[in-house]
Structure formats: C-alpha cells, structure tokens
Amino acid sequence: MRHPAQRLHFCPSTNTLLVALGGILQCFSGTTGALMTSWSAPQLAVRTTKKEKRAQEEQEKKAQEEGGEKKAQEEEGKKDDEKKDEEKKEKESSPSKKRKVDTAEEEPAWVRTSMLGVGAPRGDGEGTGNSITRMLTVQEGRYLVVVTNEDKTLRVFEIAAGGAELKVLSERAMPKRLCAIATADSENTILLADKFGDVYSVPLLPAPEELAALTPTAAVSTVAPTAAQLAKAERDRLAAEKRKRTEISLDLPFTHTLLLGHVSMLVDIASVTVPGPQDTKPRTYVLTADRDEHIRVSRYPQGHVIEGFCLGHESFVSKLLIPTWDTHTLVSGGGDDFLLVWDWCSRKVLQRIEVGDLVAGVIGRKVAGGKLDQAEAEADRVFKVTVVGLWEVPSLRQVLVAFESVPAIFVFTHDEATSNLAHPITIALTGNPLDLAVDPAGPAFWVSVVPATAEGPGIEQFMHAGSQQWVSTSSSEALASIAAETAKVGFAGDEKVLNEGLLYAVGLLRKGTGRPEREE
Amino acid sequence: MASPPPPKRQKQSGQRTGLREKHRNNQERKEEAKLPQKKYYRQRAHANPFSDHQLAYPSSPKEMVWANHFPKYFPSAIAADGDAETKPSGKQVEVADIGCGFGGLIVSLAQKLPDTLMLGMEIRTQVTEYVEERIKALRIQHEAEGHYQNISVLRANTMKFLPNIYEKFQLSKIFICFPDPHFKARKHKARIVSPTLCAEYAYVLRPGGIVYTITDVEDLHKWMAKHFDDHPLFDRLAEEDLKDDVCVEVMRTDTEEGKKVERNNGSKFVACWKRREDPEW
Numbered sequence: 001m002r003h004p005a006q007r008l009h010f011c012p013s014t015n016t017l018l019v020a021l022g023g024i025l026q027c028f029s030g031t032t033g034a035l036m037t038s039w040s041a042p043q044l045a046v047r048t049t050k051k052e053k054r055a056q057e058e059q060e061k062k063a064q065e066e067g068g069e070k071k072a073q074e075e076e077g078k079k080d081d082e083k084k085d086e087e088k089k090e091k092e093s094s095p096s097k098k099r100k101v102d103t104a105e106e107e108p109a110w111v112r113t114s115m116l117g118v119g120a121p122r123g124d125g126e127g128t129g130n131s132i133t134r135m136l137t138v139q140e141g142r143y144l145v146v147v148t149n150e151d152k153t154l155r156v157f158e159i160a161a162g163g164a165e166l167k168v169l170s171e172r173a174m175p176k177r178l179c180a181i182a183t184a185d186s187e188n189t190i191l192l193a194d195k196f197g198d199v200y201s202v203p204l205l206p207a208p209e210e211l212a213a214l215t216p217t218a219a220v221s222t223v224a225p226t227a228a229q230l231a232k233a234e235r236d237r238l239a240a241e242k243r244k245r246t247e248i249s250l251d252l253p254f255t256h257t258l259l260l261g262h263v264s265m266l267v268d269i270a271s272v273t274v275p276g277p278q279d280t281k282p283r284t285y286v287l288t289a290d291r292d293e294h295i296r297v298s299r300y301p302q303g304h305v306i307e308g309f310c311l312g313h314e315s316f317v318s319k320l321l322i323p324t325w326d327t328h329t330l331v332s333g334g335g336d337d338f339l340l341v342w343d344w345c346s347r348k349v350l351q352r353i354e355v356g357d358l359v360a361g362v363i364g365r366k367v368a369g370g371k372l373d374q375a376e377a378e379a380d381r382v383f384k385v386t387v388v389g390l391w392e393v394p395s396l397r398q399v400l401v402a403f404e405s406v407p408a409i410f411v412f413t414h415d416e417a418t419s420n421l422a423h424p425i426t427i428a429l430t431g432n433p434l435d436l437a438v439d440p441a442g443p444a445f446w447v448s449v450v451p452a453t454a455e456g457p458g459i460e461q462f463m464h465a466g467s468q469q470w471v472s473t474s475s476s477e478a479l480a481s482i483a484a485e486t487a488k489v490g491f492a493g494d495e496k497v498l499n500e501g502l503l504y505a506v507g508l509l510r511k512g513t514g515r516p517e518r519e520e
Numbered sequence: 521m522a523s524p525p526p527p528k529r530q531k532q533s534g535q536r537t538g539l540r541e542k543h544r545n546n547q548e549r550k551e552e553a554k555l556p557q558k559k560y561y562r563q564r565a566h567a568n569p570f571s572d573h574q575l576a577y578p579s580s581p582k583e584m585v586w587a588n589h590f591p592k593y594f595p596s597a598i599a600a601d602g603d604a605e606t607k608p609s610g611k612q613v614e615v616a617d618i619g620c621g622f623g624g625l626i627v628s629l630a631q632k633l634p635d636t637l638m639l640g641m642e643i644r645t646q647v648t649e650y651v652e653e654r655i656k657a658l659r660i661q662h663e664a665e666g667h668y669q670n671i672s673v674l675r676a677n678t679m680k681f682l683p684n685i686y687e688k689f690q691l692s693k694i695f696i697c698f699p700d701p702h703f704k705a706r707k708h709k710a711r712i713v714s715p716t717l718c719a720e721y722a723y724v725l726r727p728g729g730i731v732y733t734i735t736d737v738e739d740l741h742k743w744m745a746k747h748f749d750d751h752p753l754f755d756r757l758a759e760e761d762l763k764d765d766v767c768v769e770v771m772r773t774d775t776e777e778g779k780k781v782e783r784n785n786g787s788k789f790v791a792c793w794k795r796r797e798d799p800e801w
Contacts, residue, residue: 196709198716261716263569263679263709283801292680293579298719304752305798306723309683311580511572 003491005448005458006502007132010437013141016163020132021489027163033478035485036164041130041148131502138187145190147178170206170214172254182271184284184300193269193288197262203255210254260303264290270320272327289317291509295332297344308347312340314370316509321390325397333387335510337369341421351420358424359385362408372512386507391436393443402433404507427470430456434503450503458486553660558622561650566700567643569679569710577681584685589672590637613637617695618678621776623651625697628774630671632766640673648675682720689726698777701737713744722753727797734771734790736781741789754793762792
C-alpha cells in the first residue's frame with residue numbers, strides 16, 4: 001500500500017513543495033516537479049512488551065527442544081537469552097517503564113525525564129512510526145521546522161542550495177507530543193503547543209553554546225561507554241528532584257519558556273502581531289484552541305495575561321486562521337457544523353457560516369456537528385463534521401476549507417461589501433483530503449488525498465483560472481513527477497492504525513467517541 | 521475451636537442497602553427542612569480533572585442561568601416584568617469556593633458576608649448534591665429572615681471551565697481550601713494550582729481581588745506558594761494584612777477539612793495573594 005501524504009507545505013521563496021509521507025520528507029521543485037532532496041525521520045524500534053517477549057522466548061525454547069538444530073544456533077539462542085536478561089534488568093531499573101519506545105541506548109538521558117504524563121488519548125500516531133505532523137518554512141525559506149510525533153522532536157533544518165539540500169541544525173525533544181506550531185518575534189521564536197495543554201516558546205536557532213548538544217551527531221557521541229555512568233548519575237539526580245515535589249522538572253537542556261497552558265489538549269495555535277494604539281509598538285497575541293471548545297487570546301510574551309476567550313463553539317476547535325487581509329478577524333472551525341468568524345480583539349462573533357448543507361451535498365448523507373450520539377453513531381445515519389484545515393489565498397481573499405472524510409475543498413470568498421465570507425464553491429476531489437498547500441503567486445494549490453484506488457493520484461493540483469474558477473491541473477508533467485516519487489513510499493503496517501493514528505485523527509477528538517465514561 | 525472474629529462494623533453509605541436513595545428521596549425530611557446527612561452522600565475523594573465526565577456547563581458566561589442558583593437576586597424572565605420587587609438586583613457572583621466539598625465555608629460565610637453572592641464549585645456529583653440539599657434546607661429554615669439566599673453550589677470542573685462560568689474580572693475572592701495534594705510528581709499537572717492555571721485565576725479575579733489558600737500538607741503549601749509568588753500578577757499578603765480578615769478565620773475553623781485537621785491536631789498553612797493590575801505593554 002502506498003503511504004498517503006499526510007502533510008504538504010509550499011515555500012514560495014524557494015518555490016519548493018514539501019511532502020511528508022509518514023516519516024519521509026520529500027522536497028520537490030514547484031515548477032518542474034523534480035525531486036530535489038529527501039530526508040527520513042529516525043524510526044525508533046518498538047519495544048516488545050514483557051508478555052510478547054515471554055511468548056517469543058517460549059517459542060524459541062520449544063524450537064530448541066524439538067531438536068534437529070545446529071549447535072551454533074543454540075549458542076546464538078543462549079546469547080539472545082543473556083541479552084534479554086540484560087535488557088530486562090535495564091528495563092526494570094529504568095525510570096520510564098511506561099515508555100513504549102525502546103530508546104535506551106540511542107537517546108540522551110534527558111529524553112526519559114518526561115514524567116508529567118497521564119495516559120495519552122488515541123489519535124496520536126501510535127503504531128504509525130515516527131511521522132511528520134507539522135512542517136513550516138520560516139525566514140523566507142531559509143529554515144524549515146519539522147515536528148515528528150513519536151520522538152516528540154522539533155527539528156530545525158537549514159534549506160541550502162535553493163531547496164536541494166536539507167541540513168539538520170538542531171533537534172529538540174519536548175516532554176509531550178506536539179500538536180501545533182506557530183512563530184513569533186519576526187519568526188525568530190517558535191511556539192509549540194502540546195498534547196498536555198502547554199505552550200512553550202523556544203528560539204528558532206539555539207544559542208551556539210547549546211547547539212553542540214542538540215545536533216544529531218553530538219547526540220550519538222554521548223552514547224560512548226562513559227555515557228552509561230553519566231546517565232546513571234543523571235537518573236539519580238532526577239530521582240532526587242522528583243522527591244522534591246515542589247518543582248515540575250522538565251530539565252530540557254535548551255532555552256525554553258513555558259508560555260501558557262490549558263487543562264485540555266491543545267489542537268491549534270496561531271500568533272498575530274497588530275499595531276498598538278497610537279505611538280506604541282506593535283503587539284503580539286497568541287491564540288490557542290483546545291479540545292474543550294475554548295479559544296484563548298493571550299499576550300505575547302506575557303502569556304500569563306489572558307486577554308479573553310472566544311467562546312461559541314459547541315465541540316472541539318481544530319483550526320484557527322487569521323486572514324492576512326484583516327488581521328483583526330479570526331476564522332475558526334472544529335467539530336461543529338459551522339465555522340465562526342470572530343473579531344478576536346473584542347471576542348465577538350462576526351459571522352456564523354453554516355456548512356452542514358454544503359457537506360451533505362457532497363456526501364449525500366445527513367450531517368451534524370457537536371457531541372457524538374451513541375445511538376445515531378451506531379445506526380450510522382448521521383455524518384459528523386470535522387474541520388481538518390483552513391487555508392487562505394491572500395490575493396483572492398479566499399478561504400479554503402477541508403473536512404475529514406469529505407472528498408472536496410470548499411472555497412469561500414471575502415465579500416467587500418458585507419465583509420463576510422460568502423459565495424461558497426465546491427471543488428470535488430478524487431479522495432479524502434489530508435492537507436493543502438497554497439502557492440500565492442499562481443495562485444494555485446496542491447491537495448494531498450487518500451487515494452481512492454491503488455492507481456489514484458495522491459496529490460492533486462488546482463490553478464486559478466480567473467473569475468473565482470479553479471481548474472484541475474493534475475495531469476501536468478510536474479505533478480506526474482511528484483506522483484511517481486511519492487508512490488515509492490509504502491506503508492506495510494495496519495491500515496486501521498494508520499487511519500486512526502495519523503490520517504483521520506482529528507475526528508477522534510470529539511467527545512463521546514470513546515467508551516462511555518464511568519460516572520463516579 | 522475458635523469462633524471467627526465478629527464482622528467489622530463498617531460505616532454504611534447505604535448505597536447497597538437502598539438507605540441512600542431512601543434518605544435522598546425522603547419527602548418528609550425535605551418538607552421539614554431537615555439538613556441532609558453527610559453519610560449518605562459519601563464519595564471517593566478524588567476525581568480525574570482531565571476526564572471529560574458528563575459535565576453540563578455553559579458555553580460562555582452569558583449562557584449561565586443564575587436564576588436557578590439565586591432566585592432572590594436573579595428573578596426568572598417571567599417574573600421580571602412583574603412588580604418592582606422582582607427586578608434583577610444587578611448583583612453578580614463575586615466569591616468562588618473552588619472545590620467546596622461539603623460546603624462548610626460558603627455556609628459559614630453566608631451570614632458573615634450577607635450581601636455577597638457566593639458560589640461553591642465541586643466536581644463530585646454526590647457531594648454537590650449534598651450541598652444543594654443543605655442549602656435548600658437552610659433556606660427553608662431561615663425563610664423568615666431571608667438568609668442563605670446568597671450562596672449556591674455548582675457541579676463543575678474549574679480547571680477546564682472557569683472561563684465558561686465567570687466573566688473577566690468578575691470575582692473578588694477565590695478560595696482554594698484543602699485541595700487534593702496529588703503527591704506523585706507525575707500527577708502535578710492535576711493540582712489545582714499550577715503556573716499555567718494561575719493565569720486563569722488572574723483572568724476571572726479583578727485587580728485587588730484575593731486568592732485564599734489553606735492546606736494541611738506542607739509540601740503542597742510550598743508548591744502553591746511558589747507558583748503564586750512566581751506569578752507576575754499576584755502579590756503575597758503579609759500576616760498582618762490577614763489578621764482582620766474574617767474569611768481567613770472561617771477558612772481555618774469552619775471548613776469540613778479544617779475541622780478534621782483540628783481534631784487530629786494537624787497544622788494548617790494559610791497563604792493569600794492579591795491580584796495586581798495588568799501590566800502596561
């Protein structure tokens with residue numbers, strides 16, 4: 001099976017299209033579609049559980065008892081057993097028993113310090129490998145920021161030779177999985193929103209003295225024999241700190257600030273800088289959206305000052321978009337059958353866009369938003385709307401909307417007279433959309449879809465043909481080249497895991513989708 | 521032959537015997553306005569604040585129906601266009617007791633601050649129900665004097681939904697009395713005071729408003745003190761400032777936990793902070 005491209009990003013400055021397929025990043029030329037370079041995220045070995053290990057051992061023993069095997073193999077088996085014993089011991093002494101990923105040797109000790117955890121909800125890419133969940137190019141395409149889910153790492157790349165070369169500048173492992181990223185301070189700071197509800201700010205480029213420890217080569221060098229002792233000392237120190245109880249010890253070995261936090265999973269983050277009142281310097285705000293229907297407006301960098309909340313959604317909020325043509329407004333969408341346009345400064349709703357009928361027109365089923373009703377879900381009568389993406393085409397003042405499992409893109413145009421988003425048009429796709437990247441110069445956009453058939457396209461392209469018309473240019477040579485390269489990336493695992501973990505994970509944020517809760 | 525030891529007498533919550541339901545639905549008790557008995561409303565002390573629960577909460581403070589809680593101060597819409605006496609008082613809730621438990625604090629404060637609307641907030645359903653019944657009975661008992669009209673209780677997860685209930689700067693006092701200590705380090709985010717939650721308390725608290733905390737766990741006291749002290753929007757109040765504050769005394773002596781600690785001769789740690797003005801920027 002081909003791996004669908006779960007993330008797309010277009011960098012106008014270098015004219016490159018970045019495609020993420022699982023843990024593989026491919027960088028294409030926007031004009032010719034030639035593959036310029038690629039990178040793959042390190043895959044962590046999945047640790048077998050004790051039960052599995054025992055079963056494996058038993059099987060081996062059985063095989064040995066059955067005899068007819070060569071001595072050499074038996075010896076090998078013994079060696080394996082010894083090795084396993086060692087591993088077991090190590091496992092028992094390790095403070096992070098619950099980590100499912102075996103990272104004992106390869107990673108620096110501090111990665112194991114995350115002890116803030118409650119059980120991670122589903123939809124976090126478990127079992128899909130170390131996949132790329134966010135991509136962003138900053139500072140006119142000089143740097144690329146990539147977030148991977150399994151190792152919870154933020155990587156900053158330098159884009160060299162016009163996109164033909166990607167150089168990892170730093171790797172920073174965060175305590176929790178990252179859900180969304182944004183930038184601040186003229187793209188010199190990255191804001192990281194995580195699953196635990198916290199937002200950290202980190203400098204795009206770590207200070208030179210920190211850099212040595214954050215580059216991938218340096219991380220490998222710490223695995224030298226003496227590192228074991230070092231790691232033990234680190235563990236002891238951490239245990240002591242744990243006992244102190246008056247600190248949340250994150251011990252991230254790089255500059256970071258805990259900016260703000262929700263007691264809820266964060267789903268999206270946006271930052272915006274607007275001019276201050278007369279004679280004051282511009283002010284930056286951070287907007288954070290969570291699973292409990294909140295959109296919070298905080299000051300930046302004083303994240304402890306909350307300006308207010310945009311309250312009006314009835315289900316989780318999964319996407320925030322601040323259109324460039326009016327930075328005082330905010331478009332938000334999530335698990336509701338409507339989008340909201342806000343004046344986020346005064347936290348007032350300017351417009352409520354009903355999308356239920358639009359979606360129903362494409363899928364031909366009754367559509368609803370809000371909480372999942374068990375009876376309705378079982379009968380499979382009602383389709384629950386989930387916004388997976390909001391994008392803008394600045395030159396046309398258009399907002400593009402995609403919904404989970406709805407094979408279409410919906411286009412709204414900003415109406416000058418009423419300053420509303422209106423005139424929806426529907427662009428049909430061949431498969432369910434995953435991500436979209438806009439080329440503002442064209443204007444054009446690419447959409448990655450889950451191929452409907454084995455031969456179906458994984459990425460489609462549309463060009464603006466004037467008078468609000470978008471035409472498909474999916475048959476272009478450039479796209480054929482992209483398709484050929486992306487088709488080489490396969491996925492051999494469980495399809496259900498891939499779907500729930502990575503491709504259709506947003507809808508799982510809906511309340512009531514899990515097992516019914518025990519009321520205590 | 522040794523006979524088996526007699527079965528241990530256990531406190532009955534009446535859940536299995538049906539006494540619990542019987543007590544709760546006892547119409548006679550309700551008519552006579554007798555206070556409910558705590559033993560029929562026992563519930564385990566911890567609730568997971570990260571869970572969705574089956575919470576009902578307003579989507580924003582504007583949706584909050586205060587008439588159900590304070591009928592004297594918020595007459596329902598039908599009554600509002602009646603005679604002048606049923607006009608809305610213009611008052612709003614100013615005091616929140618976060619994790620009010622069995623309601624000792626607000627019941628005691630009801631008389632001491634008779635003109636202030638106070639809301640107890642509790643995440644456990646059984647306990648909330650007890651406080652509801654208690655206030656109902658107290659209101660009937662003191663119908664002539666009109667007491668206890670200024671307190672009420674709400675089932676809520678304040679860690680998640682505080683901004684759904686209160687407007688910015690609405691509160692003048694927040695009480696955090698004997699919160700769940702969550703001893704394990706990995707549970708620290710579940711504590712009711714954390715660096716990031718302090719920002720939410722500052723949001724609902726007006727400048728000059730006060731956060732009161734009390735606990736019998738020294739570690740937790742240090743934790744709370746550290747995070748409020750470190751927060752740029754809060755100033756610690758000195759001991760002298762608290763001497764004349766009636767709330768501190770009530771918090772020490774009239775909360776259910778406070779009484780329990782008293783009986784066990786435990787120590788109590790009190791700390792209060794005043795909210796600053798938002799800084800210029």
